Amino acid sequence: MKIYFSDVFNCDPDDLERHGALNVSLVSDLPLFIDPFLLFHSRKPEYKKIHEEMIDYVAFLRDRACEGPISEPLLKLWYTFREVRQNWLGWSAEGNDGRGLGLKFARSLHKNLNAVFANFGREEVKVRAHIEKVCLFDSGVGRDNISDFTTNLAKKYLLQYTEDFTRKYIPRRLRGRFAVRKVAFNYRTRAWESRTFTLPKHQGDYVLLTPEDILSKDEIWINRADLIYNYDHIVESIPNDQLRAQIDGYFQSALRKRKKTDEEPTAKETRGAIAKVLMRFPEIFDYFIAEREKHGNNAVKNSLAKVEKTKGLFVEQVKALIELLQSNSFYEIEGNSYDAALRRVQFLKEAIEDNDGYRYFWIKNEPIEREKDLQLIYRLTWFGTRFSVDSEVNNGRGPADYKISDGAKDSSLVEFKLASNTKLRENLENQVKIYERANHTKKSVKAIIYFTASQRKRVQGILKGLKLEGDKSIILIDARKDNKMSASKSKGNRASPVRS
Numbered sequence: 001m002k003i004y005f006s007d008v009f010n011c012d013p014d015d016l017e018r019h020g021a022l023n024v025s026l027v028s029d030l031p032l033f034i035d036p037f038l039l040f041h042s043r044k045p046e047y048k049k050i051h052e053e054m055i056d057y058v059a060f061l062r063d064r065a066c067e068g069p070i071s072e073p074l075l076k077l078w079y080t081f082r083e084v085r086q087n088w089l090g091w092s093a094e095g096n097d098g099r100g101l102g103l104k105f106a107r108s109l110h111k112n113l114n115a116v117f118a119n120f121g122r123e124e125v126k127v128r129a130h131i132e133k134v135c136l137f138d139s140g141v142g143r144d145n146i147s148d149f150t151t152n153l154a155k156k157y158l159l160q161y162t163e164d165f166t167r168k169y170i171p172r173r174l175r176g177r178f179a180v181r182k183v184a185f186n187y188r189t190r191a192w193e194s195r196t197f198t199l200p201k202h203q204g205d206y207v208l209l210t211p212e213d214i215l216s217k218d219e220i221w222i223n224r225a226d227l228i229y230n231y232d233h234i235v236e237s238i239p240n241d242q243l244r245a246q247i248d249g250y251f252q253s254a255l256r257k258r259k260k261t262d263e264e265p266t267a268k269e270t271r272g273a274i275a276k277v278l279m280r281f282p283e284i285f286d287y288f289i290a291e292r293e294k295h296g297n298n299a300v301k302n303s304l305a306k307v308e309k310t311k312g313l314f315v316e317q318v319k320a321l322i323e324l325l326q327s328n329s330f331y332e333i334e335g336n337s338y339d340a341a342l343r344r345v346q347f348l349k350e351a352i353e354d355n356d357g358y359r360y361f362w363i364k365n366e367p368i369e370r371e372k373d374l375q376l377i378y379r380l381t382w383f384g385t386r387f388s389v390d391s392e393v394n395n396g397r398g399p400a401d402y403k404i405s406d407g408a409k410d411s412s413l414v415e416f417k418l419a420s421n422t423k424l425r426e427n428l429e430n431q432v433k434i435y436e437r438a439n440h441t442k443k444s445v446k447a448i449i450y451f452t453a454s455q456r457k458r459v460q461g462i463l464k465g466l467k468l469e470g471d472k473s474i475i476l477i478d479a480r481k482d483n484k485m486s487a488s489k490s491k492g493n494r495a496s497p498v499r500s
Contacts, residue, residue, distance in 0.1 A: 079106030
């Protein structure tokens with residue numbers, strides 16, 4: 001089963017490791033992204049150069065913003081970018097298509113550079129310029145936007161990095177010459193230029209490799225959530241007494257305006273007051289960034305741990321799980337979409353409960369407790385079937401995890417949930433029926449995985465309360481470690497769909 005880069009391009013995973021590149025999946029994006037702070041903090045001159053070039057470009061945008069409004073064509077030319085889907089990283093649960101950076105991002109960045117970040121690259125606080133600054137000001141510009149922007153501005157390096165590996169290790173029949181848009185910015189003509197590269201060729205497109213040591217997961221190091229959380233500490237660290245007093249006075253005034261009673265302010269009211277302060281005193285951003293720079297080694301340490309965990313789960317353990325399923329005829333299951341979905345979930349249940357498959361749902365003695373991670377594993381195990389597997393299908397009434405279909409007239413839904421989900425009862429009671437109506441199907445499978453006896457008890461209580469005990473479309477999967485015996489000792493008895 002060819003899912004990962006090394007499989008598709010017949011190269012040795014050790015060569016990828018020596019090159020420093022992540023062995024990406026070519027079925028679905030892995031939940032990692034480039035953190036620009038890791039470029040800044042690195043000792044590698046090539047990474048520092050990427051960061052400097054990024055800052056130069058944002059400084060160019062700042063200068064244009066300070067000159068006044070610009071036309072929409074220039075806004076599109078300078079600020080909008082397609083998602084670099086060829087690196088197979090990000091948050092797309094299906095394939096590798098993302099939204100990229102459109103006019104909403106362009107207008108937000110242009111406005112912020114003009115209004116708040118006029119001193120970008122010329123900060124008075126002893127701190128370097130960081131493009132993450134824009135997401136500190138605007139809560140609508142988040143991790144995905146910064147990651148897409150960073151990847152686009154680092155694209156020239158990634159293309160050269162991949163081309164070097166390709167020429168050394170990729171067979172000629174699996175290569176291609178590709179003209180890539182928006183690779184280098186010409187400051188004289190004020191336009192982006194294309195370049196041509198020899199790259200790995202997959203399904204008519206190229207694939208990009210990314211060094212592991214610039215990747216992170218969950219959140220960039222300089223982010224708005226941490227700024228809000230550490231607001232008091234950051235303000236207290238400002239050495240200018242007069243500025244601190246002005247900030248505190250403005251905060252108290254903003255908070256009083258938001259309070260409707262004499263009761264203590266809510267967390268939402270406090271966050272709203274902090275947001276007003278940040279707009280009025282943007283120099284707070286620089287003090288926060290200085291604090292993050294001071295603890296830059298923690299960023300590297302945290303990112304390394306997250307990348308290793310992601311590799312362990314979505315590359316090494318999923319590979320082993322697929323081999324287990326493949327050896328047990330998982331990929332030979334036929335029938336209509338509902339039968340195939342139900343039997344595959346039952347098959348996965350058996351593999352987890354009776355064939356040591358539970359081990360692939362634990363990382364360093366910790367269970368997978370994120371539904372997004374669980375759903376991605378399930379998506380990867382479906383690869384290679386005749387069925388279309390669409391993730392997070394949303395027809396205006398909320399997203400279903402998966403829609404399994406074989407043509408327009410045969411489709412079923414699969415909801416893959418954790419027993420610890422606080423909204424599990426609501427989902428079983430209402431949401432699945434809504435999803436079925438929205439997707440024009442009456443067929444769905446609900447798989448619920450639990451890691452402790454107390455979680456099993458909770459799910460059984462919910463099923464009993466909803467009178468769903470014995471429902472064949474609801475599959476409970478026991479992924480506990482403390483009640484399993486070795487597969488070699490197992491009798492191989494098929495478990496019932498709902499285990500008591």
